[in-house]
Amino acid sequence: MSSNDEIIKTENLTKVFGSGKKAIKAVDDVSISIKKKEVISLVGQSGSGKTTLARMLLRLLKPTAGKIIFEGQDVTNIEGKEKKAYWRKVQAIFQDPYASFNIFSPVKKVLLDAFKLFDNKFTKEEKWRMVCESLEAVNFRPDEVADKFPFELSGGQRQRVMIARAHLIKPELLIADEPTSMIDANLRSGILELLLDLRDTEGTTIMFVTHDLGLAYYVSERLLIMHEGKIVEEGEADKIISEPDHPYTKQLMADVPKLSEEWLLE
Amino acid sequence: MEESRKIMLKVDGLRAYYRTRSGERIRAVDNISFNLMEGEILGIAGESGCGKSTLAMAMSGLFLPPLTYESGSVFLDGENVIGKKEEELRKKILGRKYSYIPQSAMNALNPTLKIKNFVIDLLKEHDPRMSKNKVLDLTTERFESLSLPPWVIDLYPLELSGGMKQRVVIAVSTLMNPKVVVADEPTSALDVTSQKIVIKLIKELFDEGIVKSVIFITHELPILRHVCDRIAVMYAGEFVEIGETEGIIFNPIHPYSQALMQSILVPEVGIKGKKLPNLPGSPPDLRKPIKGCRFADRCYLAIEDCRKEAIGMVEFDGRKVRCIRVDHIKAKEEVVPHVQQ
Numbered sequence: 001m002s003s004n005d006e007i008i009k010t011e012n013l014t015k016v017f018g019s020g021k022k023a024i025k026a027v028d029d030v031s032i033s034i035k036k037k038e039v040i041s042l043v044g045q046s047g048s049g050k051t052t053l054a055r056m057l058l059r060l061l062k063p064t065a066g067k068i069i070f071e072g073q074d075v076t077n078i079e080g081k082e083k084k085a086y087w088r089k090v091q092a093i094f095q096d097p098y099a100s101f102n103i104f105s106p107v108k109k110v111l112l113d114a115f116k117l118f119d120n121k122f123t124k125e126e127k128w129r130m131v132c133e134s135l136e137a138v139n140f141r142p143d144e145v146a147d148k149f150p151f152e153l154s155g156g157q158r159q160r161v162m163i164a165r166a167h168l169i170k171p172e173l174l175i176a177d178e179p180t181s182m183i184d185a186n187l188r189s190g191i192l193e194l195l196l197d198l199r200d201t202e203g204t205t206i207m208f209v210t211h212d213l214g215l216a217y218y219v220s221e222r223l224l225i226m227h228e229g230k231i232v233e234e235g236e237a238d239k240i241i242s243e244p245d246h247p248y249t250k251q252l253m254a255d256v257p258k259l260s261e262e263w264l265l266e
Numbered sequence: 267m268e269e270s271r272k273i274m275l276k277v278d279g280l281r282a283y284y285r286t287r288s289g290e291r292i293r294a295v296d297n298i299s300f301n302l303m304e305g306e307i308l309g310i311a312g313e314s315g316c317g318k319s320t321l322a323m324a325m326s327g328l329f330l331p332p333l334t335y336e337s338g339s340v341f342l343d344g345e346n347v348i349g350k351k352e353e354e355l356r357k358k359i360l361g362r363k364y365s366y367i368p369q370s371a372m373n374a375l376n377p378t379l380k381i382k383n384f385v386i387d388l389l390k391e392h393d394p395r396m397s398k399n400k401v402l403d404l405t406t407e408r409f410e411s412l413s414l415p416p417w418v419i420d421l422y423p424l425e426l427s428g429g430m431k432q433r434v435v436i437a438v439s440t441l442m443n444p445k446v447v448v449a450d451e452p453t454s455a456l457d458v459t460s461q462k463i464v465i466k467l468i469k470e471l472f473d474e475g476i477v478k479s480v481i482f483i484t485h486e487l488p489i490l491r492h493v494c495d496r497i498a499v500m501y502a503g504e505f506v507e508i509g510e511t512e513g514i515i516f517n518p519i520h521p522y523s524q525a526l527m528q529s530i531l532v533p534e535v536g537i538k539g540k541k542l543p544n545l546p547g548s549p550p551d552l553r554k555p556i557k558g559c560r561f562a563d564r565c566y567l568a569i570e571d572c573r574k575e576a577i578g579m580v581e582f583d584g585r586k587v588r589c590i591r592v593d594h595i596k597a598k599e600e601v602v603p604h605v606q607q
Binding site for chain 2 (some may be wrong): 045046154184185186187188189190192193211212213214215216217218237238241242251252253255256257258259260261262263265
């Protein structure tokens with residue numbers, strides 16, 4: 001792969017929690033590469049280290065060893081202004097949209113606060129216009145939700161506000177950590193659609209972090225299967241689903257209940 | 267239904283409402299009727315807030331405020347549990363005839379007690395005359411028959427994984443061989459591997475005849491597909507469709523069931539590129555009485571008549587459907603999905 005289509009990669013990225021005998025390698029020597037405008041899913045069960053890996057990519061957690069290269073630059077140890085600039089380009093959407101909000105801030109403040117990441121000095125009117133555009137992009141009527149507080153919104157609506165925030169910041173890489181696991185199936189499609197729209201209209205690269213193999217397969221071109229801190233298998237989604245190679249992936253495929261195949265409960 | 271089988275649970279016109287402090291009534295369970303046969307596994311599918319957990323609680327006959335009984339009957343093994351005193355329910359019904367395993371059951375274990383002390387306390391409540399040794403023998407024996415390691419009883423809950431805790435709770439709550447077990451989202455907090463083990467455990471209890479009938483409540487439709495004989499789809503406090511599993515999963519009739527089944531995502535070749543349903547709006551406010559069909563505002567087939575009066579269940583193709591547009595759906599043959607353009 002030429003380094004030009006690559007947006008981010010890790011080299012032997014490792015995170016150890018604790019020390020001595022109690023040390024736990026949450027992420028163990030992970031080297032991955034993500035292409036520009038790609039939709040990729042990091043799939044693993046609880047405790048596999050997927051969220052730890054995502055948090056390191058977001059530079060919310062310091063790696064114990066290894067490197068993170070973003071657009072050709074080593075961002076493993078950047079701080080201050082450089083880190084702020086990095087967060088302009090790499091954003092996240094988390095599982096519980098409630099936890100991402102300050103409960104005392106109405107929606108418009110949540111969105112206007114995003115401008116703190118920009119160096120540009122927009123006027124008040126310009127900012128407001130952009131906020132409205134982003135709210136409209138996720139099918140909200142701006143005057144309807146702008147003054148609402150998080151507790152006045154449903155889970156799906158809160159998640160849409162977070163997507164509006166991503167739309168406003170227009171990051172190059174969006175990491176979506178279980179974005180629909182707290183949302184009913186019937187509303188899930190709307191959220192997924194909005195996320196995939198970001199890729200189509202803004203060229204955003206999207207990495208889903210999920211335990212749901214069905215969802216991962218549905219949205220992504222490539223899958224990374226994580227188990228006990230390691231990436232045990234990676235490749236095209238279709239290939240992994242139809243011919244899993246690693247024993248862990250095989251086990252996973254056998255344990256997920258499917259519709260047309262038998263689910264052996266022996 | 268075959269006549270040879272006995273009706274284990276007969277729910278008739280059950281209504282259970284929440285009463286808020288301001289005097290409002292939330293119609294969480296509204297006019298539910300169904301029979302559960304001996305030897306049957308019934309799945310109840312529906313999304314959060316549809317009343318499926320409330321139904322499970324109401325069927326036990328125990329109404330803890332703010333939940334209140336409104337009307338209807340629940341016959342458990344021939345005996346009406348509605349109107350029984352709490353003490354009598356706890357002594358004679360709960361755990362003995364009807365066992366409800368709530369969603370967060372694994373958190374029911376007391377963190378300061380070893381499993382065995384927890385079980386001793388628990389069984390004392392149901393049968394004060396049982397000796398400690400008898401309780402332990404019973405527990406060990408049951409654990410063994412369910413391929414759970416018996417030494418687990420000497421551990422504290424924090425020494426167990428989530429999946430193991432869930433299995434322990436299920437084994438313990440069925441120690442008195444209840445006739446009916448209602449498992450409410452027993453696997454929603456577990457990863458797929460532990461999920462399968464928990465489902466297997468419940469199937470084992472059933473196959474060995476320890477429990478006679480099972481109700482599975484979950485939003486995970488692929489699981490229901492593999493364990494249930496019949497599935498009931500619940501929406502806004504009502505059943506909208508009930509019938510044999512295969513039919514409900516692969517050929518749903520009610521427009522809401524259709525949307526629910528289309529939203530299933532499984533890792534199977536063929537689901538890629540499938541259009542997911544995108545239902546407009548949200549479920550109705552259950553504080554207000556609703557005229558007509560509760561799904562009408564989100565339904566692609568709704569006509570004026572749908573909103574005029576309460577919609578009853580109609581028999582159709584061996585199942586029951588709460589929709590007046592059944593003939594229209596039937597005429598169209600192929601399923602018209604709720605997909606966006």
